[in-house]
Amino acid sequence: KQEVTQIPAALSVPEGENLVLNCSFTDSAIYNLQWFRQDPGKGLTSLLLIQSSQREQTSGRLNASLDKSSGRSTLYIAASQPGDSATYLCAVDGSARQLTFGSGTQLTVLP
Amino acid sequence: GAVVSQHPSWVICKSGTSVKIECRSLDFQATTMFWYRQFPKQSLMLMATSNEGSKATYEQGVEKDKFLINHASLTLSTLTVTSAHPEDSSFYICSASSTSGRAYEQYFGPGTRLTVT
Numbered sequence: 511k512q513e514v515t516q517i518p519a520a521l522s523v524p525e526g527e528n529l530v531l532n533c534s535f536t537d538s539a540i541y542n543l544q545w546f547r548q549d550p551g552k553g554l555t556s557l558l559l560i561q562s563s564q565r566e567q568t569s570g571r572l573n574a575s576l577d578k579s580s581g582r583s584t585l586y587i588a589a590s591q592p593g594d595s596a597t598y599l600c601a602v603d604g605s606a607r608q609l610t611f612g613s614g615t616q617l618t619v620l621p
Numbered sequence: 622g623a624v625v626s627q628h629p630s631w632v633i634c635k636s637g638t639s640v641k642i643e644c645r646s647l648d649f650q651a652t653t654m655f656w657y658r659q660f661p662k663q664s665l666m667l668m669a670t671s672n673e674g675s676k677a678t679y680e681q682g683v684e685k686d687k688f689l690i691n692h693a694s695l696t697l698s699t700l701t702v703t704s705a706h707p708e709d710s711s712f713y714i715c716s717a718s719s720t721s722g723r724a725y726e727q728y729f730g731p732g733t734r735l736t737v738t
Contacts, residue, residue: 551712553714553731553732554729603727608670609655611665
């Protein structure tokens with residue numbers, strides 16, 4: 511059974527810092543990996559989707575990498591802003607074509 | 622494109638009553654829809670997967686008689702929480718996927734907050 515782990519569980523940084531969020535998964539037989547953002551009490555906003563054949567995806571200040579063989583993905587956020595404060599979830603689309611979510615990293619960017 | 626809506630966005634009901642939550646794909650045909658629940662400060666847990674015109678497939682530990690799922694059309698799925706109890710209070714999120722475009726990518730609705738008193 512696929513298990514997804516996110517480290518750290520919470521992170522607080524001053525505005526302007528670059529930061530890295532980590533995601534690891536146990537079964538490397540995946541179709542894709544996706545990073546989401548969730549604001550308190552809200553639904554999910556898709557940030558980046560990396561297909562299994564890809565190594566990274568970029569969108570603005572966000573860059574996500576995927577190392578399928580080692581079961582790891584990272585989300586890099588450059589020049590963080592207070593508006594980036596949210597919970598970041600990674601999810602893996604595995605052999606059952608179902609998303610398995612990590613427990614999330616709660617990010618706080620201090621002004 | 623790929624917009625999914627949920628209705629209602631929040632609902633409060635009394636213990637013992639039933640509540641229906643709708644999930645609609647607004648601009649695409651969703652062959653598969655998924656229902657998740659999320660407890661406070663926890664991640665999303667898949668409850669069931671439904672394909673249009675077929676019975677839903679429930680995850681282990683999810684009571685199918687309590688959480689009734691109907692996927693009668695390619696744009697609508699409903700989740701009915703029957704005889705709701707306070708422990709059913711949660712955030713319910715649906716997602717929908719299409720066979721066109723980026724096949725199998727799931728598009729998420731905004732969620733429904735259910736509070737059972």
